[in-house]
Amino acid sequence: MNKTYFELFGLDEKLNLDTKLLQKQFYALSRELHPDFHQSGTKAEQAQSLDASSFLNQAFLTLKDREKRLLYVIGLHLGDITEAEKKQTPPELLMELMELRELLEEHKHAPTESLRTSLLASLSDLQARQKTCDDDIDALCEKFDVATTLEVRKSILSQIRTVMLKKNFLRSLARTIDSELNPSEV
Amino acid sequence: MAYSTKVIDHYNNPRNVGSLDVKDEAVGTGLVGAPECGDVMKLQIRVNEETGVIEDAKFKTFGCGSAIASSSLATEMLKGKTIEEAEKIKNTELVQELNLPPVKIHCSVLAEDAIKAAIEDFKKKQAAKREKAQEALANA
Numbered sequence: 001m002n003k004t005y006f007e008l009f010g011l012d013e014k015l016n017l018d019t020k021l022l023q024k025q026f027y028a029l030s031r032e033l034h035p036d037f038h039q040s041g042t043k044a045e046q047a048q049s050l051d052a053s054s055f056l057n058q059a060f061l062t063l064k065d066r067e068k069r070l071l072y073v074i075g076l077h078l079g080d081i082t083e084a085e086k087k088q089t090p091p092e093l094l095m096e097l098m099e100l101r102e103l104l105e106e107h108k109h110a111p112t113e114s115l116r117t118s119l120l121a122s123l124s125d126l127q128a129r130q131k132t133c134d135d136d137i138d139a140l141c142e143k144f145d146v147a148t149t150l151e152v153r154k155s156i157l158s159q160i161r162t163v164m165l166k167k168n169f170l171r172s173l174a175r176t177i178d179s180e181l182n183p184s185e186v
Numbered sequence: 187m188a189y190s191t192k193v194i195d196h197y198n199n200p201r202n203v204g205s206l207d208v209k210d211e212a213v214g215t216g217l218v219g220a221p222e223c224g225d226v227m228k229l230q231i232r233v234n235e236e237t238g239v240i241e242d243a244k245f246k247t248f249g250c251g252s253a254i255a256s257s258s259l260a261t262e263m264l265k266g267k268t269i270e271e272a273e274k275i276k277n278t279e280l281v282q283e284l285n286l287p288p289v290k291i292h293c294s295v296l297a298e299d300a301i302k303a304a305i306e307d308f309k310k311k312q313a314a315k316r317e318k319a320q321e322a323l324a325n326a
Contacts, residue, residue: 083295086220086221087218087299089219089221091217093219094217094218094219094226095217097219097224097226097248098217098226098228098246098248101226101248102246105248165221166221168221168224169219169221169224171224172223172224173224175224176224
């Protein structure tokens with residue numbers, strides 16, 4: 001059970017995965033490990049098959065989903081995110097968040113057309129920047145997949161983590177603005 | 187899960203909401219955020235430059251009830267304290283006072299970070315001011 005999810009499927013540790021191959025391997029291993037095929041075994045064998053099966057499912061669900069896969073690989077190499085890392089948000093970004101939330105508050109109490117227009121502009125700006133974050137993450141993933149040393153791979157993962165945190169901020173702010181401006185769509 | 191009455195009280199009647207002049211040399215500003223929930227908290231202190239006593243504290247927080255209550259309570263605790271005393275404020279005091287449940291402890295951590303950041307900002311400004319004064323003296 002000490003295998004990584006990648007080892008379990010016999011795949012190279014890559015952030016961009018061939019998901020068709022993953023699926024194929026998953027079906028093959030599922031047939032092998034499925035508890036239904038181990039009913040005649042001893043109690044211990046049955047329990048083992050159940051464990052292995054649920055580990056396999058967990059592994060598949062994690063690797064199949066891109067975001068979960070990234071988080072898994074990051075966790076594998078860098079461990080859980082530290083409090084210090086969480087606090088590395090650039091002050092300009094925080095200031096911007098603050099100002100937008102203030103604008104939103106103003107709009108809540110006294111909505112005007114110009115406030116709404118400027119909030120909508122901010123919303124599309126936030127969405128565009130999330131897209132930029134995604135592009136940055138894509139580029140870093142490609143770099144990770146061809147990197148040869150562990151050191152380089154770790155440094156790329158840590159960069160990905162930073163971009164993901166930033167994207168989190170942008171996403172939650174965009175959601176807040178969106179639900180305020182378009183309440184019916186929530 | 188219900189909020190404690192103290193949290194609700196601070197949430198409904200937040201103390202010291204507002205802003206101080208960011209550019210004022212006697213004002214320290216702390217701006218912190220939590221990427222997981224998108225909360226942002228701004229906490230400011232105005233310090234008497236002679237005595238080192240915090241004379242005013244203001245906050246502005248966008249976040250959950252616990253984050254608002256934590257920063258509201260923090261500003262109350264800060265007023266009248268010296269910088270040295272304020273540095274010793276721990277998030278556990280906020281947790282205790284507000285009866286925060288374990289899942290909301292990070293809100294109090296955010297408030298503690300905001301206090302620290304505000305103090306640090308104030309100290310930085312004072313150091314810059316002293317440097318400027320010394321330079322002026324040297325050039326005189």
